[in-house]
Amino acid sequence: MTQASPIWVTGVGLVSAAGEGRDAHRVATLAGAPPALDDTTYAPFAIHPGPALELDRQIPKKGDQRQMEPWQRLGTYAAGLALDDAGARGLVAEMDLIVAAGGGERDMALDESVVAALAPLAPAEAARKLNEMLAGGLRPTLFLAQLSNLLAGNISIVHGVTGASRTFMGEEQAGADAVRVAAARLAEGRGQAALVGGGFVASRWDLMILYHAGGLLRRAPGWAPVLDRATAPGAIPGTLGAFLVLETAEAARARGARGLARIMGVACEQARRDGADTSAMAAARAAARLDLPAGPLAVLSGATGIAGPVAAEREFLDGLGRKLAVRAAGNRLGWGVEATFPGSVALAALALADGRLPAAMGPGEDEFDGPLTDILVTGFAGWRGEALAHLRAIPAEDQP
Amino acid sequence: MNTTDHRGRPIVAVTGIGLVTPLGFGVATNWEALLAGRSGIRRITRFPTDHLRTTIAGTVDLPEEAEGAWLPSSERVRLMAQRAADEALAQSGLVAPFPGPLLLGMPPVELEWPARLRLAEATGEAAPSYKALTEAAAGRDELYRTTAFAGVGDRLAAHLGTRGAPIAISTACATGASAIQLGVEAIQRGETEAAIAIGADGTVQPESLIRFSLLSALSTRNEDPTAASRPFEKTRGGFVMSEGAACLVLESLAHATARGATILGIVRGCGEKSDSFHRTRSNPDGGAVIRAMRNAIEDAGLTPADISYVNAHGTGTPENDKMETFGMRAVFGNDAPPISSNKSMIGHTLSAAGAIEAAFSLLVIRDQMLPPTINHVEPDPAITLDVVPNVARPAKVSNVLSNSFGFGGQNVCLVLSGAPA
Numbered sequence: 004m005t006q007a008s009p010i011w012v013t014g015v016g017l018v019s020a021a022g023e024g025r026d027a028h029r030v031a032t033l034a035g036a037p038p039a040l041d042d043t044t045y046a047p048f049a050i051h052p053g054p055a056l057e058l059d060r061q062i063p064k065k066g067d068q069r070q071m072e073p074w075q076r077l078g079t080y081a082a083g084l085a086l087d088d089a090g091a092r093g094l095v096a097e098m099d100l101i102v103a104a105g106g107g108e109r110d111m112a113l114d115e116s117v118v119a120a121l122a123p124l125a126p127a128e129a130a131r132k133l134n135e136m137l138a139g140g141l142r143p144t145l146f147l148a149q150l151s152n153l154l155a156g157n158i159s160i161v162h163g164v165t166g167a168s169r170t171f172m173g174e175e176q177a178g179a180d181a182v183r184v185a186a187a188r189l190a191e192g193r194g195q196a197a198l199v200g201g202g203f204v205a206s207r208w209d210l211m212i213l214y215h216a217g218g219l220l221r222r223a224p225g226w227a228p229v230l231d232r233a234t235a236p237g238a239i240p241g242t243l244g245a246f247l248v249l250e251t252a253e254a255a256r257a258r259g260a261r262g263l264a265r266i267m268g269v270a271c272e273q274a275r276r277d278g279a280d281t282s283a284m285a286a287a288r289a290a291a292r293l294d295l296p297a298g299p300l301a302v303l304s305g306a307t308g309i310a311g312p313v314a315a316e317r318e319f320l321d322g323l324g325r326k327l328a329v330r331a332a333g334n335r336l337g338w339g340v341e342a343t344f345p346g347s348v349a350l351a352a353l354a355l356a357d358g359r360l361p362a363a364m365g366p367g368e369d370e371f372d373g374p375l376t377d378i379l380v381t382g383f384a385g386w387r388g389e390a391l392a393h394l395r396a397i398p399a400e401d402q403p
Numbered sequence: 404m405n406t407t408d409h410r411g412r413p414i415v416a417v418t419g420i421g422l423v424t425p426l427g428f429g430v431a432t433n434w435e436a437l438l439a440g441r442s443g444i445r446r447i448t449r450f451p452t453d454h455l456r457t458t459i460a461g462t463v464d465l466p467e468e469a470e471g472a473w474l475p476s477s478e479r480v481r482l483m484a485q486r487a488a489d490e491a492l493a494q495s496g497l498v499a500p501f502p503g504p505l506l507l508g509m510p511p512v513e514l515e516w517p518a519r520l521r522l523a524e525a526t527g528e529a530a531p532s533y534k535a536l537t538e539a540a541a542g543r544d545e546l547y548r549t550t551a552f553a554g555v556g557d558r559l560a561a562h563l564g565t566r567g568a569p570i571a572i573s574t575a576c577a578t579g580a581s582a583i584q585l586g587v588e589a590i591q592r593g594e595t596e597a598a599i600a601i602g603a604d605g606t607v608q609p610e611s612l613i614r615f616s617l618l619s620a621l622s623t624r625n626e627d628p629t630a631a632s633r634p635f636e637k638t639r640g641g642f643v644m645s646e647g648a649a650c651l652v653l654e655s656l657a658h659a660t661a662r663g664a665t666i667l668g669i670v671r672g673c674g675e676k677s678d679s680f681h682r683t684r685s686n687p688d689g690g691a692v693i694r695a696m697r698n699a700i701e702d703a704g705l706t707p708a709d710i711s712y713v714n715a716h717g718t719g720t721p722e723n724d725k726m727e728t729f730g731m732r733a734v735f736g737n738d739a740p741p742i743s744s745n746k747s748m749i750g751h752t753l754s755a756a757g758a759i760e761a762a763f764s765l766l767v768i769r770d771q772m773l774p775p776t777i778n779h780v781e782p783d784p785a786i787t788l789d790v791v792p793n794v795a796r797p798a799k800v801s802n803v804l805s806n807s808f809g810f811g812g813q814n815v816c817l818v819l820s821g822a823p824a
Binding site for chain 2 (some may be wrong): 045070100104105106107109111114115117118119121122123127129130131133134135137138141142143145146147149150151152153155156157159160163164165166167168169170171172173174176177179180184187188191193208209211212213214215216217218219271272273275384386387388389390
């Protein structure tokens with residue numbers, strides 16, 4: 004095998020409540036205000052809604068748009084933004100694609116009508132009625148819009164990305180493992196470029212029903228910083244499309260593409276989160292596989308606002324025993340589930356490219372006063388998964 | 404013994420195999436049935452089939468649901484995966500905690516109707532909205548744990564004691580092969596000495612059946628279930644949905660030999676190529692299917708002439724039969740090796756298929772026996788391949804190519820070979 008190559012982030016595609024694209028996110032993160040919040044439509048829960056998208060700009064065929072539900076359109080759109088940002092359209096034929104996907108939208112009107120029709124029936128009769136209503140009511144195309152791997156399928160169709168294609172499932176950790184595996188494949192010489200990320204639409208009762216069952220959602224009006232939600236803990240879902248273009252440094256330089264940041268390492272663990280195997284211990288195992296520099300450190304945190312993992316992350320960070328400047332992606336993007344980790348990596352890469360961290364926003368986010376050379380990205384998932392990434396600024400002399 | 408391959412990577416050995424299919428539990432039971440040409444397809448009895456166009460499937464009846472208890476798909480997937488993994492681990496001689504990660508090929512799971520209806524009942528309303536259902540879900544932690552995508556892997560990882568974060572992967576009908584490929588790659592790049600790769604599916608339930616039915620993908624030959632799956636045959640009419648799981652214990656050859664493990668075979672090569680043509684159909688030029696097959700053969704350091712047998716994707720849809728035949732001819736020319744479809748007997752186990760068929764491919768090499776493609780009554784003049792019709796037969800087999808092609812343009816092929824001399 005070839006010697007492990009440095010891996011660069013050469014493009015990011017971000018769509019969130021803060022807007023779309025690199026510039027909108029730079030402006031928003033430097034302004035230091037929370038993104039748009041809707042706390043009435045899904046009350047008692049709040050969400051960060053996504054911006055209106057001009058889909059034709061990234062998904063030119065109406066037929067393709069019609070074949071997708073919102074989460075696939077969002078992801079496909081953000082993937083296209085990343086390709087454009089990296090100037091990597093010419094690489095798609097052999098580009099790896101790793102998508103972190105959730106489940107697809109359900110037909111909620113059909114579900115509600117079935118629930119109402121079946122309620123008064125005896126079980127055997129209800130089962131027969133269910134078949135009848137689903138066979139007559141399900142749209143054939145909906146299935147393909149629901150299948151988790153069809154976000155990747157649509158990205159292949161719309162953008163022509165046809166190297167390796169893999170779809171990871173598993174909420175936040177799927178996003179982290181997607182970045183880890185994409186970088187590891189490039190580093191060992193399998194391919195020269197990868198597109199990696201995910202898409203999450205917050206405005207979905209069919210997902211909120213699960214997250215609320217798991218006790219993951221903040222149940223309160225208004226907004227509070229993710230690191231300061233003691234009175235009403237929980238995540239505020241935020242619509243988020245987040246894709247990264249990763250390339251080997253040689254390949255990027257050879258085509259004259261500048262890197263935003265270098266990925267030094269990604270490490271994933273998954274604690275049982277019981278007394279014997281805590282989140283903080285798992286994160287410490289992951290950190291031991293990274294080569295973090297000594298001294299004060301900037302942290303781009305994937306904190307959710309959920310009490311347990313937020314406390315575990317604090318314990319882990321305290322254990323690093325150094326001065327830290329934490330910036331929570333959740334304060335800028337909301338909770339993007341599968342897209343969270345790629346979104347955090349994207350914000351970190353932009354910060355390193357610009358040489359400055361997002362403006363501090365409230366408790367837990369201290370000022371940072373050193374040269375910004377390294378960022379630790381954290382991902383303490385709402386339910387399961389602990390992930391870390393180490394990103395480093397690319398010195399001017401290494402750029403093409 | 405040389406423990407690295409033609410590219411200098413660690414050779415990846417298989418030291419344990421576990422199987423659950425509609426033909427039964429365990430490798431021995433399955434292999435015997437497969438060589439006997441038995442079908443595992445039957446009428447669905449788990450739920451009423453009124454109003455359904457397809458009323459047959461390859462269902463696996465788990466002891467855990469014997470009393471008519473309803474289990475969500477995620478639990479059925481987990482239980483089948485666990486059975487397969489326990490069998491594979493026992494054979495490998497490794498015990499929990501397992502010294503490597505879990506790579507789990509599984510279907511997407513979601514809240515299913517029985518659970519949704521229970522929430523509806525809990526609201527006390529006659530026609531509850533999603534908002535009311537959501538409020539009723541408060542505090543039902545178990546509901547989240549069995550429906551989160553990370554849930555199945557979390558429980559399996561706890562049972563097996565695997566290291567790190569389990570990865571759940573979905574590449575539609577290529578999922579099982581992708582899980583093996585992820586494990587192989589992790590060992591090849593030195594991330595681990597061993598890995599557990601599983602493909603599992605247990606989604607024969609009304610809504611999934613109807614969804615595939617609406618895509619016109621399923622056979623409706625309900626009157627004679629065992630004859631319904633007819634890959635490569637003139638009267639084919641779609642695939643038969645099925646369930647099952649397979650597990651391979653993967654280990655670097657060096658690690659396996661150092662501990663004196665029995666080597667059941669090796670995963671010699673993996674190839675993939677995605678298609679950008681259409682959500683459910685391959686590009687008519689067959690480019691991606693052909694590239695996936697060639698990539699796997701090349702990754703194995705072989706040429707097409709070295710492949711002794713092909714374990715077909717062989718779903719029995721007109722589209723697959725046409726494209727797979729076309730791909731075979733493009734890759735192998737006039738000297739195409741025999742090809743047969745396990746799905747003629749077990750149906751299409753979807754996310755499990757690639758792993759189950761890789762497991763059978765290793766048994767083909769072990770016993771030098773080709774399983775048949777059953778239900779081969781009326782040959783299709785357009786299919787000129789030797790599909791090992793109806794009856795198993797002995798053959799000299801060194802290397803097997805196992806094909807998996809899925810919706811969304813996902814094509815993954817594996818090359819399985821015997822233990823290095």
